[in-house]
Amino acid sequence: MYDPLSISHTGIRRPQSGPEISLDVSPNASVRSEAALSAWLREHGVEEVECVAPDFAGIGRGKVMPAGKFAQFRPIYLPTSLFFLTITGDYPDLTDFSAYDIDADLELRPDLSTTRAVPWANDRSVQVIHDVTDREGNLVGFAPRSVLRRVLGLYAERGWRPVVAPEMEFYLTKPNTDPDYPLEPPVGRSGRRAQKAQAYSIAAVDEYDVIVEHIYDYADALGLDIDTVIQEGGAAQLEINLRHGDPLDLADQVFFFKRLIREAALRCGCYATFMAKPMEGQPGSAMHIHQSIVSEETGLSLFSAPDGAPSAQFFNFIGGQQAYFRAACCLVAPYVNSYRRLVPQLTAPINLDWGRDNRTTGLRVPISEPEARRVENRVVGADANPYLAIAATLACGYLGMVEGLSPRPEVTTDSYDRPRELPYSLLDAVAEFRAQPALREVLGPEFCALYATVKEHEYDEFMRVISPWEREHLLLNV
Missing domain, CATH: 3.30.590.10 (Glutamine synthetase/guanido kinase, catalytic domain)
Structure with a gap:
């Protein structure tokens, strides 16, 4: 019998094993402290954490790490240039912006309230949106999340x-x-x-x-x-x-x-x-x-x-x-x-x-x-x-x-x-x-x-x- 859901090259299909959700729950509003989140990660057997920050295009830039390492809450660094890549992945000419000549590291600081499951991942994983700060902890003004925070x-x-x-x-x-x-x-x-x-x-x-x-x-x-x-x-x-x-x-x-x-x-x-x-x-x-x-x-x-x-x-x-x-x-x-x-x-x-x-x-x-x-x-x-x-x-x-x-x-x-x-x-x-x-x-x-x-x-x-x-x-x- 013809079933378009089983033919991937012509139409949508129903995966044989369903949604394949590896983690079907996210932390609730009470899990907001580092200690509470660390405990939640252990209790739910979370293996990986995706640390992401949106760039100009809204693409998540960041790092993936074992949950145990994330739970140490040590600083995470990424190059400044990652946050204003073009949509093609190219780097614009920043000759007028001498402050970015050395492409120094910026720090990602987790907003624990954004911790969410990654149900499509192969391993039990969560994703956490991070704010982008300088080394002193000040929000970087050009990060999209910082721009919205400024207006608010x-x-x-x-x-x-x-x-x-x-x-x-x-x-x-x-x-x-x-x-x-x-x-x-x-x-x-x-x-x-x-x-x-x-x-x-x-x-x-x-x-x-x-x-x-x-x-x-x-x-x-x-x-x-x-x-x-x-x-x-x-x-x-x-x-x-x-x-x-x-x-x-x-x-x-x-x-x-x-x-x-x-x-x-x-x-x-x-x-x-x-x-x-x-x-x-x-x-x-x-x-x-x-x-x-x-x-x-x-x-x-x-x-x-x-x-x-x-x-x-x-x-x-x-x-x-x-x-x-x-x-x-x-x-x-x-x-x-x-x-x-x-x-x-x-x-x-x-x-x-x-x-x-x-x-x-x-x-x-x-x-x-x-x-x-x-x-x-x-x-x-x-x-x-x-x-x-x-x-x-x-x-x-x-x-x-x-x-x-x-x-x-x-x-x-x-x-x-x-x-x-x-x-x-x-x-x-x-x-x-x-x-x-x-x-x-x-x-x-x-x-x-x-x-x-x-x-x-x-x-x-x-x-x-x-x-x-x-x-x-x-x-x-x-």
């Missing part, structure tokens, strides 16, 4: 606490081992390959239920909550929504989720990709970020007045997004491919208009009760580093609140038909980023200078590649 610190100084909820879109694809060939959706359980959008279709999600089951199993092992899973607008495009909470914790969760989703797909014989625009003719993948701000003192939303109406600070936050987010685009659309998503009529915004329950605008205000009033930033791509994306959109909102900025009038029509406001390319976006001193001050001047240099180097690398489009249309016609 500015909010805390004013007695404000941001709350966010990311939505992650991604595609499942047939394995693609030759980058010269376009991506294709995988064959589902029906034996057919999805060709057209079936947004919100339960049957479309069921086509890939094996992978979804693995995602749930792995998320349970990591102690991560999933709010909803839906079929998005593209063929074999799914979306996972996370519950709202602390921005740093949610950025950590996205960091973990991206890895576990890829692992779940690989286990089932296909790929999961967070590229912003992986397939021609299909919608791009976003990471929409819902944001609200509450008072640390009262716990009440600053976006709603006592009578339930939108507050002045709510409009200031939107005003900041409109005034500054164009300059932040290289943080939320970080690659040349990112700008293939930001085109009209394909579910991605092209400007920073705002509107109530208007999905064509870059800034949407969802229907909600006053206590849950929020702003959804729809510009952010799925390919963005979650720490930098959340930092960027919160930084713009912060500037709007501090400066008392007012937004443009609400848009109640199709925003795709209105003028484009977002940059057309990565190079344009980096130029805008460099030209905005207020945003650089909030995010950190050292980080901004290094990040812009890395992105310019990536663009130069891309320009050395000749694409199939150029060969097809220019070879014999010009």
